[in-house]
Amino acid sequence: MWAVRRASHPLRSQGYRLGAFRAASTKSSFGHDVDCGVVVTCVPGRKVHVLDCHSLPLLSAARHGKSVNGGYCLWNRGLSSQAGTESSGEESELDDGFSELENPIADTNLEAKAGEGEIGEGLVSDSELLSDDDNEDDAGENELHLSDAESEESKKKTLSEFLKVIVAAPRMKMDAALDKWIEEGNPLGRYEIHSAMLNLRKRRWFGKALELSEYSESHKLLDFVERDYASRLDLIAKVKGLQKAERYVEKIPESFRGEIIYRTLLANCVVQMNMKKAEEVFNKMRDMDLQMTAFSCNQLLLLYKRLDKKKIADVLLFMEKENLKPTLFTYKLLIDTKGQSNDISGMEQLFETMKAEGMKPDIQVQSKLAKYYIHGGLNEKAEAVLKELEGDNLKVNRGACRALLPLYADLGKADEAEKVWKVCESDPRLAECVAAIEAWGKLGKIKKAEGVFEKMIESWKKGVSSRHYTSLLKVYANHKLLAKGKDLAKRMVDSGCRIGPWTWDALVKLYVDAGEVEKADSILQKAAQQGQTKPLFSSYMTIMDQYAKRGDVHNAEKIFLRLRQSGYVGRIRQYQSLLQAYVSAKAPAYGFRDRMKADNVFPNKAVAAQLAQVDAFRKSALSDLLD
Incomplete structure (x- = not known):
């Protein structure tokens, strides 16, 4: 069956309960209780090995009882709430290597998926809405005896014109443009609406997609089914927030309020890292006796991987009890979690189990294995994985190039990186250029990184965005090249690129590494005030850590407050940094435990040591004698 488990200590002996799952722990039919991978301390003097898979099978266990037990323990993309535990490397917000997996809706390559009805490991996407049953064929086609090719060409031309109308329409004023489109006798049915939605999602224009969805319903252009409501719900959550999304769920006809609706809401809770709300939605799905799927469980696994490993x-136990077989995405999450915890043996066993289940490792899995081998100092194993990733002919297996470039750089193998780049150099793709810039930056070859950047700009004049500029900006930041970084930032603005969170993050690091923390703070504050997109968690932490080192409690508290205002709540990482400010200042931190408890955050070993240092009422051996 599946594999990944073994318990060093029975969960039921701990007697914990978790908000997400409301039942006692369950006992393995193999005589063990499932636990899940990194060594974490749940009770004083007792360790639990999480995701320990020395005795596969992966998840052999959620056996009796309707719910699964959980415990009050700790842990975004960077084990941010588990600071102080061993990690395979410094992880940053939104950067754990499975970024496209971590986004519950597949915003890229949607058009390719549309005909296949793919869900992917994401939220309900509009690609799900296109099915043979749902597509409305143009009734006039057969009457006009158009060939399939002519019909398809005509559809594409009409869709192109329709997209131009939508894009040109002023914000919040799309209705007039759509009314005019219909008045001119143009078609506007399920094909046009769904195809346009796919394109808008691909470009992340969720606001316009929401307007189009609202128009189609209010003008009764579509007979809404559950997937249409789910698509609308997803857009509302993205554009207007979870609260508005929840209200919309109540307006959906009860007959359409099924599993797809709630898993869409669940996935958006995960995107926004709202653990409490995600657990509530998951429980509600179970209370409603909706069909539970691996998709929904994977969403919780993704959330707990970020926030509370x-x-x-508990999720693995639940999956086994419900006979939900792990998907490739499940294994990717678990392998990544093992790797982040430096459990190379466990990671390897998961990998073997995945293959035994008939799942073929993809580029992501193999590159993750190589990454964690490198972090663990197992360079020979890493090289073996990379050679396997290359295959017999790298030109044929070109898709691996973007993963190989930075990994060879991590190994310090400039010759191998050069060999890979030569395959791409004559006709590089954007992703390959970004990977090459990253690789040359890691190898300290700044001029080569700049050369690739200029080639990219020249080859992709219209396709280059702020993300691509940011790749070189990060290189400058890592090498403390402040002047070059400033010039590149000005060039980015002059080119008309939209400056977003990734660029802010690189600029913050650039100034912090140059010793200009206050300037970095100012940049981040202005970015947050723009109100369009919130800065990354890592941007705040880069500045906060510097204030903590200085013992600047005032500014550290200020950043802590801004983190909360941006929605980053309940992570032990920010508490640890703030505590360090008090430790460095040798100042007492009154009521700090209560502050943590209010956010449902509990100290790990490192934080407990910090709390002892800043305890205003702590007595030393000398003070005891004097008393």
Whole structure:
């Protein structure tokens, strides 16, 4: 069956309960309780090994009882709430290597998926809405005896014109443009609406997609089914927030309020890292006796991987009880979690189990294995994986190039990176250019990184965005080239690129590494005030850590407050940095434990040591004698 488990200590002996799952722990039919991978301390003096898979099978266990037990333990993309535990490397917000997996809706390559009805491992996407049954064929086609090719060409031309109308329409004033489109006798049915939605999602124009969805319903252009409501719900959550999305769920006809609706809401809770709300939605799905799927469980696994790894065990138990077989995405999450915890043996066993289940490792899985081998100092194993990733002919297997470039750089193998780049150099793709810039930056070859950047700008004049500029900006930041970084930032603005969170993050690091922390703070504050997109968690932490080192409690508290205002709540990482400010200042931190408890955050070993240092009422051996 599946594999990944073994318990060093029975969960039921701990007697914990978790908000997401409301039942006692369950006992393995193999005589073990499932636990889940990294060594974490749940009770004083007791360790639980999470995701320990020495005795595969992966998840052999959620056996009796309707719910699964969980415990009060700790843990975004960077084990941010588990600071102080061993990690395979410094992880940053939104950067754990499975970024496209971590986004519950597949915003890229949607058009390719549309005909296949793919869900992917994401939220309900508009690609799900296109099915043979739902597509409305143009009734006039057969009457006019158009050939399939002519019909398809005509559809594409009409869709192109329709997209131009939508894009040109002023914000919040799309209705007039659509009214005019219909008045001119143009078609506007399910094909046009769904195809346009796919394109808008691909470009992340969720606001316009929402307007189009609202228009189609209010003008009764579509007979809404559950997937249409789910698509609308997803857009509302993205554009207007979870609260508005929840209200919309109540307006959906009860007959259409099924599993797809709630898993869409669940996935958006995960995107926004709202653990409490995600657990509530998951429980509601179970209370409603909706069909539970691996998709919904994967969403919780993704959330707990970011915020509280110890709860992963509960999801695995639940999956086995419900006979939900792990998907490739499940294994990717678990392998990544093992790697982040420096459990190379466990990672390898998961990998073997995945292959035994008939799942073929893709580029992401192999590159993850190589990454964690490198972090663990197992360079020979890493090289073996990379050679396997290359295959017999790298030109044929070109898709691996973007992964190989930075990994060879991590190994310090400039010759191998050069060999890979030569395959791409004559006709590089954007992703390959970004990977090459990253690789040359890691190898300290700044001029080569700049050369690739200029080639990219020249080859992709219209396709280059702020993300591509940011790749070189990060190189400058890592090498403390402040002047070059400033010039590149000005060039980015002059080119008309939209400056977003990734660029802010690179600029913050650039100034912090140059010793200009206050300037970095100012940049981040202005970015947050723009109100369009919130800065990354890592941007705040880069500045906060610097204030903490200085013992600047005032500014550290200020950043802590801004983190909360941006929605980053309940992570032990920010508490640890703030505590360090008090430790460095040798100042007492009154009521700090209560502050943590209010956010449902509990100290790990490192934080407990910090709390002892800043305890205003702590007595030393000398003070005891004097008393």
